[in-house]
Amino acid sequence: MELKRERxxxxxxxxxxxxxxxxxxxxxxxxxxxxxxxxxTLRAAVDELVATGxxxxxxxxxxxxxxxxxxxxxxxxxxxxxxxxGRGAWTSTVLELRTVRAGARIGRKLTLSPxxxxxxxxxxxxxxxxxxxxxxxxxxxxxxxGLTAADMEGGFYAHLRExxxxxxxxxxxxxxxxxxxxxxxxxxxxxxxxxxxxxxRTTSDTTGRPVEYVRSLYRGDRYRIVSRLALREGVIExxxxxxxxxxxxxxxxx
Numbered sequence: 617m618e619l620k621r622e623r624x625x626x627x628x629x630x631x632x633x634x635x636x637x638x639x640x641x642x643x644x645x646x647x648x649x650x651x652x653x654x655x656x657t658l659r660a661a662v663d664e665l666v667a668t669g670x671x672x673x674x675x676x677x678x679x680x681x682x683x684x685x686x687x688x689x690x691x692x693x694x695x696x697x698x699x700x701x702g703r704g705a706w707t708s709t710v711l712e713l714r715t716v717r718a719g720a721r722i723g724r725k726l727t728l729s730p731x732x733x734x735x736x737x738x739x740x741x742x743x744x745x746x747x748x749x750x751x752x753x754x755x756x757x758x759x760x761x762g763l764t765a766a767d768m769e770g771g772f773y774a775h776l777r778e779x780x781x782x783x784x785x786x787x788x789x790x791x792x793x794x795x796x797x798x799x800x801x802x803x804x805x806x807x808x809x810x811x812x813x814x815x816x817r818t819t820s821d822t823t824g825r826p827v828e829y830v831r832s833l834y835r836g837d838r839y840r841i842v843s844r845l846a847l848r849e850g851v852i853e854x855x856x857x858x859x860x861x862x863x864x865x866x867x868x869x870x
Contacts, residue, residue, distance in 0.1 A: 620799070712736070718734050735757050813839060
C-alpha cells in the first residue's frame with residue numbers, strides 16, 4: 617500500500633530541487649499525466665507544499681518555486697535521534713516493507729545512485745494503542761539484507777547496532793508544519809487536513825556514511841517542540857557541544 621500523495625510529493629520535491637526560487641513548475645494537467653494520478657490527488661500534495669512554503673500559486677499564471685526559507689537550527693547534541701518520547705508505552709506497526717529505487721532526491725540524501733536499491737518501510741507509531749505518527753523510512757538495501765517487519769517492531773537503532781554492526785552517530789533533522797491528507801488522517805485517526813509536524817531526517821553512522829532517511833508525520837494535536845537557547849551578552853546563540861544550558865526536547869501535550 618503505497619500512499620499516493622507520498623509518491624506525488626517526492627516527485628514534486630525533485631522538481632523543486634531542480635529549479636530556482638521564482639521558477640515555474642509544470643501545469644497540473646502535465647503533472648497528472650506524467651504521474652498517472654487524478655487532479656484531486658495532485659492538488660492535495662501541492663496544497664501541502666504551498667502550506668509549508670515550498671510552492672506558490674498565482675491565480676491565472678500557475679505554480680512557482682517559493683522564495684528560500686529563513687532557517688534557524690535547533691541544536692540537541694545530547695539527545696538521541698528517533699521518535700520523540702513522552703508518557704505512555706510506544707509501539708510500532710509495519711504497514712509496508714518493500715524494495716524501491718532510490719530516485720534522484722533520496723539518492724542525494726543517502727549519497728547513492730538514483731538506481732540504487734532501498735528498503736522502504738512505512739510504519740505507524742502508537743502510544744498506549746493510539747496512533748501518533750506515520751513514518752516512511754528509507755534504508756540502503758545492501759546494509760539490511762533480509763530485513764523483516766519484526767526487526768522494525770522494537771528499537772530499530774538497537775537492531776542496527778546489535779544485528780547489523782551499524783552504529784548511528786548523528787543526524788540532521790528539519791521540522792515543519794503541514795496538514796494531513798485523507799489517507800494519512802485515516803491512519804492517524806484525525807480529521808482530514810488536521811495539523812501535523814513534518815520531520816525530515818538523515819542519519820549517519822560513526823564513519824559519516826548516511827544509513828537512513830526518514831520522513832515522519834506527527835499529529836499536531838499531541839506534540840509540541842520546546843527549545844532552550846543560550847544567551848551571551850543579550851545575543852541568542854545555539855548551545856555548543858558540552859554546554860548543558862541549551863538543547864531541544866519533546867513534550868507531550870496532555
